[in-house]
Every structure is written in C-alpha cells, then in structure tokens.
Amino acid sequence: MNNSRRDLLKFAGISAAAAAVTGCSAVTGGASSTASDTKTAACKLLGKHQVVIIGGGWGGLTVAKELKKIDSKFDVTIIEKNDSFMSCPFSNANLGGLNGVNLSMLTHDYAQAVEKNGYGMLTAVVTGIDREKKVVHTSMGGVAYDILVLAPGIDYNYKEQFPTWSDAKIAQARRAAPGALVPGGEHVTLDRMVKNMDDGDVIITVPSGKFRCPPAPFERASMIANFMKNEGIEGKVIMLNETDSISKGAAFKESWKEINGDMVEHRSNCRIVDVDFDKKEITYEQTVYKDEDDTDGVKTSKTIKYSVFNLIPHNMSNPVIEMSGVATTPDAFKKVKMASSADKPVSFQTQSDASVYAVGDVVGHAIPPSGQTAIWSGKECAKEIAHVLHGKSYSVASALPYTSANVCYSMVNGNPEEGIMVNHEFMVAGPVIGSKGSVPKGDEANNKFRSTGLGKAAREWYRGAMRDLFN
Amino acid sequence: MDRRNFLKVVAAGATVVAVNPSLIRGNLYASDGTLYKAYERTQLTDASGNPIKASILKKEVNYIFNYPYASTPCMLINLPQATEKDVKLKSDSGEEYVWKSGVGKEGTIVAYVAICTHQLTHPTPNESFIAYVPKAVKTMAYDKSGVIVCSSHLSAFDAGAGGRVLGGAATQPLCAVVLEHKEDDTLWAVGILGQDSFHDYFKEFRPELKEFYGGMAEAKKLVSFSVKTVTLSEFTKEIIQY
Numbered sequence: 026m027n028n029s030r031r032d033l034l035k036f037a038g039i040s041a042a043a044a045a046v047t048g049c050s051a052v053t054g055g056a057s058s059t060a061s062d063t064k065t066a067a068c069k070l071l072g073k074h075q076v077v078i079i080g081g082g083w084g085g086l087t088v089a090k091e092l093k094k095i096d097s098k099f100d101v102t103i104i105e106k107n108d109s110f111m112s113c114p115f116s117n118a119n120l121g122g123l124n125g126v127n128l129s130m131l132t133h134d135y136a137q138a139v140e141k142n143g144y145g146m147l148t149a150v151v152t153g154i155d156r157e158k159k160v161v162h163t164s165m166g167g168v169a170y171d172i173l174v175l176a177p178g179i180d181y182n183y184k185e186q187f188p189t190w191s192d193a194k195i196a197q198a199r200r201a202a203p204g205a206l207v208p209g210g211e212h213v214t215l216d217r218m219v220k221n222m223d224d225g226d227v228i229i230t231v232p233s234g235k236f237r238c239p240p241a242p243f244e245r246a247s248m249i250a251n252f253m254k255n256e257g258i259e260g261k262v263i264m265l266n267e268t269d270s271i272s273k274g275a276a277f278k279e280s281w282k283e284i285n286g287d288m289v290e291h292r293s294n295c296r297i298v299d300v301d302f303d304k305k306e307i308t309y310e311q312t313v314y315k316d317e318d319d320t321d322g323v324k325t326s327k328t329i330k331y332s333v334f335n336l337i338p339h340n341m342s343n344p345v346i347e348m349s350g351v352a353t354t355p356d357a358f359k360k361v362k363m364a365s366s367a368d369k370p371v372s373f374q375t376q377s378d379a380s381v382y383a384v385g386d387v388v389g390h391a392i393p394p395s396g397q398t399a400i401w402s403g404k405e406c407a408k409e410i411a412h413v414l415h416g417k418s419y420s421v422a423s424a425l426p427y428t429s430a431n432v433c434y435s436m437v438n439g440n441p442e443e444g445i446m447v448n449h450e451f452m453v454a455g456p457v458i459g460s461k462g463s464v465p466k467g468d469e470a471n472n473k474f475r476s477t478g479l480g481k482a483a484r485e486w487y488r489g490a491m492r493d494l495f496n
Numbered sequence: 497m498d499r500r501n502f503l504k505v506v507a508a509g510a511t512v513v514a515v516n517p518s519l520i521r522g523n524l525y526a527s528d529g530t531l532y533k534a535y536e537r538t539q540l541t542d543a544s545g546n547p548i549k550a551s552i553l554k555k556e557v558n559y560i561f562n563y564p565y566a567s568t569p570c571m572l573i574n575l576p577q578a579t580e581k582d583v584k585l586k587s588d589s590g591e592e593y594v595w596k597s598g599v600g601k602e603g604t605i606v607a608y609v610a611i612c613t614h615q616l617t618h619p620t621p622n623e624s625f626i627a628y629v630p631k632a633v634k635t636m637a638y639d640k641s642g643v644i645v646c647s648s649h650l651s652a653f654d655a656g657a658g659g660r661v662l663g664g665a666a667t668q669p670l671c672a673v674v675l676e677h678k679e680d681d682t683l684w685a686v687g688i689l690g691q692d693s694f695h696d697y698f699k700e701f702r703p704e705l706k707e708f709y710g711g712m713a714e715a716k717k718l719v720s721f722s723v724k725t726v727t728l729s730e731f732t733k734e735i736i737q738y
Binding site for chain 2: 094397400404428429432448465467477478481482486488489490492493496
C-alpha cells in the first residue's frame, strides 16, 4: 500500500472500525454494571459482530484481512486464545539450528495486523457455541454473530490412540514428549529439549490418519539430524511411522540416504504400545509384511530408549468444532462436512449451518492441511462471505482447477541449506475440493530432488507468508 | 496521484511531469488517474552510463534497473514477439486500468516492477526468485513459458499483457513501468502503472534495504536523470527459477 491520499482515507476508515472494536471491550465494562441482570458470566454479552472468526492462525487471520480488504465497512472480529502468534511452518528450521533462525523469527504479535487491517481481536477461550442464538461463549463473555467462521485448527487425540492412559499420563506426555504441531509452548519445550540434548537417540512418531502438515515429522528428522551433526551429538534420529506412507517420500529418502546416512532411520508400520516417560523408554509393535497379499504380517514388539521424544499423537479437529455441533465426518479426526449444491458444488460453508463456515485444517475437503492451503481457503471463504453480505452469489468452483495452489517446501540440509518441494493442484472432486500433488526435482541437471535453490525458496516462502498475514 | 511522492519530486528539484498524471502523450491509462503515477522521466543507461539503445537489447534476457526509487527493482525485457495492445487490467480493489503496449520498433520491449504482487518477493543482490522465463525454458508455474514467474509461490504473469496474472497465488497484475522509446532509439521510464506496494516494501525490507543501499534514506531516494540497467545475472548472485 502506498501513502496516497486514498489510503489515508482508508486508514481513517480503519480507525473508525478500530474504535468500534474498542467499543466491544467498552461494552465489557458496561455489561458488568448490568451483570446483576444475568445469572452467569457466560451470559454476559460483549457485543455483536457481522462476522466472528474463531482462531487467529493462518486461515482465520486471512479470512479477517480479506473481508476488510473487500469491504472496509464489514465488522469482523477474531476470537483467539493466545495473545501472540507462533508459526508451525518453518519451525523445523529452528530445530535444525539454521543460520539466523530462532523462536523469535517464528513469533509475531497481533497488534500490527489488527491496527493495519482494521478487524477486531478478542483474546479469550471459546467455551461454547449457541448456533440457535448465534452467540459464541468465551472466557470473557458472549460474542454474537451474523456469520461464524470456524478456524480453530487441530488438537491431539491422545485418548483415541492411548485409551488406557490416565489423564495424568497424557499430561505427562504433553510435558515430556510434546507433539509440537500446535504452536506455542510445545515448540519452546521441544526447542529446549533438542538444544540441550545429551548423546542418544531422538524419536519422532508419525501418526496415522489426517495430521497437520504431512511432511512435518520427516522434515523435523532431517533438521534435528543436521543440528546433532553440527553439535557433534552422538545418536540417531529414528522415525516410528504408524503407516508406511511418507509425504514427499522419494525426495526425503534421497536426502536421508545421501546427507544423513545411518544417522536418520525411518521405520514403517510401528504402533506405539506404551511409553515410560520416567525411564525414557518406548515400547512399540512393528508389523512386517512379506508382500502386498500379506495382510496379517509378522508383528514384533520392541523397546527402545530415547534422549528426546517428539510424540506426535493422532490429530483431530479442535474441540471448538464439537462445541459448534456442526456435522463432521465419522473418522476419528472429525473433519467438518462442507456444503455442496448444484450451483455451488464446493464451498467453505458448513453442511449443517448456512451461517457457519470453516477454514484451515478442520475442513472436510481433500486438500492438504498446510499453511498455504489455509491462506487460500481463507481468501476463498472471505469471498463467499463478502458476496453473501453484499447479497450476491459466489462459487469457489469458479476458482478451480487451480495450479500451484499449494507450494510447500521442506528443509533437508543445513550446510549447504537445501530444500525439497511439493506442488499441489486443487480441483472440484465430487462434493469437495480435491488435490493432486507432484514432487518435482529441484536440481534437474544432477537429477536430484533437493537443491540449494529450494532451500532459499523455503525461507522466502516463509517470509512471504508472514508478510501476507501480518502486513 | 500520490501526493507525498509528488512533493518529494518537487523537493528534489527535478523535472516534474506537470501534465495530468493519467495522460502521457495523450494516452489515457486510468480513468481517474489513481493507478498511474508519473515519476521523473529517467533515461535507461548501461553500466558505464551510456544511454541504452532499444535495438541492442537482447531478446528474452532479464535486465534490471531501479525505478522510481533507488531500491525498487524493475525488470526490462525484449520479448520475442509484439505485445497485446490496450490490455484492460484490474487491481485487487477492483479499479480498472489500461496497459497500452510494449515499446520499441516492434513493440516488444516491456518493463515491470519486479516486486511480486503476492507477497513482495523481489530480486536482491543475493538472490532472485522472480524473472521472465524464456520460451525455451520450462517452468512449473504455468503450462507455457515466455512468462514472468515468481518462484517463491509459483505465480505466473503475462509479460506481453501488462503483467496480468496467469496462475498461482498472486491475484493482482505486476505493476508496469511506463516506458517511452525516442526517435534516437533511447529508452526512458516515466511512471508506474498499477497498484504499487512500495510503502509495504520499504516497511518490510528495512534491514535488507539498509544493508544493500546504506540506509533507508538512500533506499527511498527517487531516481533522477538516468538509471543504470544491468542483466539480472549481473544484478544478483543467484537466480532461482522453477
């Protein structure tokens, strides 16, 4: 944006909108005086907004920014539990100890984005959603909406994966072996564990089912191996994969073989049986299949010791989805069922409620749960909502098929910095958006998937995305 | 018209284009002039400061010059064929404007601000992700080459049609540099067409601009009189192209 006069006028518009948002918190104060009229804190209404977005991550921030960009008069507010943002994408580069990458590079405050884009933000935990009354209940009070966007991201499903574990043991797992797919403290914990580690092995589990950022565990293995090598730490990085599927598989395998040698080991079809977090021991059962026809396989039970354990549990939609009561898929992840009709074959509107939309990792579309996909979903969702608010119609199908819809890089080496990539095309696939990925060779001359160019691209990809979300 | 920049030009004491900014040589670019900004008429020269003649520009080579600011890179390309004419383009905010055509004898020479409209990726002295991909070279970003590609997120832009978006994450055309080709075969940059992002660029790349240009004041200086044009491979250490 330039400093033209028009923009000054736009800024004026933003100040007005910002004032309205401040008004929201003023209402908080005002409401407390009438609190005697209401029985519980949950009933206290903070205010009402045209569009309320739950979640200030990649998807939610984009919906808010795009709506304000389309029409600065839209009254948009985000409800987010954290008061600052941390990026999960590119966080493995921090674990790898890459030059100039640190936790602060992954962390952003929301202040600038709110100031500049003119949406509101309420720091609060969502405690309930009343779709009949169109109110989101939060730890700070109720927020009424005309349109609700669910962008809460994922949570872990320890209970499903480890039905015999007590709540105390799950809490210990969160502390002693953080999943580090949900940004915030978990990333800080894993960073500390890796940076302070003694000689010994790092174990990373790869869950079955849909999980956030499919290449993440594999990139993490490459990056932690890079760190250990640079620091002269004796040990291996071992991935215990519940299935045998590896995102960007051929490209990762090339790197592990040629860069890491014996230091990185991928083990397929490994189910975690139990973990003793005090003894730092993992017991797992590996199934080895003779051939494709062998469905039973031979199971062997093994116990290994670890120095650092990154237990990435099964993923599921954040509980906010269940609170909303919108229809979800029958699998354990509970993806949100999306609307589909003759004139709008694919949509970010939920199947259950025309006033409720969903973006990001929770959607029921067959598109990768990645940062860039969340940004694209956010933009398309904002277009759909803006058209509704303007009394018009928009179909996401008009933007499809879309080539280079999801361009995603993974770092595989630190010295020199090298990356690999996947490029997805999105298309209409029945009632949902489908995707098709291809893993190109970054270094065609040498017939290699990895290249220094892709390593640089990974950094620029991240910087660009942050400019998009926070500018 | 960007009032602030206008004042800066006046302060610099340079030759200000005093006509209605939407009119250059009688050509209407944008109905209200919002998306066209005239800057100082600046001659493109080679690295030694000699005026560049349009006829010596190699076909399909990426040339870089900084305009209208000392730190805002623009690409100059001599395309293999004449461009489209009077291309209607639309900014993200919905404003429509018209890109006239390429210049030169065959109407093949074009220039664009080399800052991606998606997330501001641009060539730096260290590396470049955005460039014209010659027809003989394949790109992942689009099914045909002979287009401008930003390899950061694989956005493709039509080099022969005002920087129109062809694919990828970008939604807004590249900003075009309005060029003039004189009878003596010299080339001049006169203004910027499209929704520019110079303000964001200066804000986002403060540390880099300080490093490469010695300070923000230097980086934000408007170019004056003439500007050096070099090939992209001279401008940057590494060209990253997919």
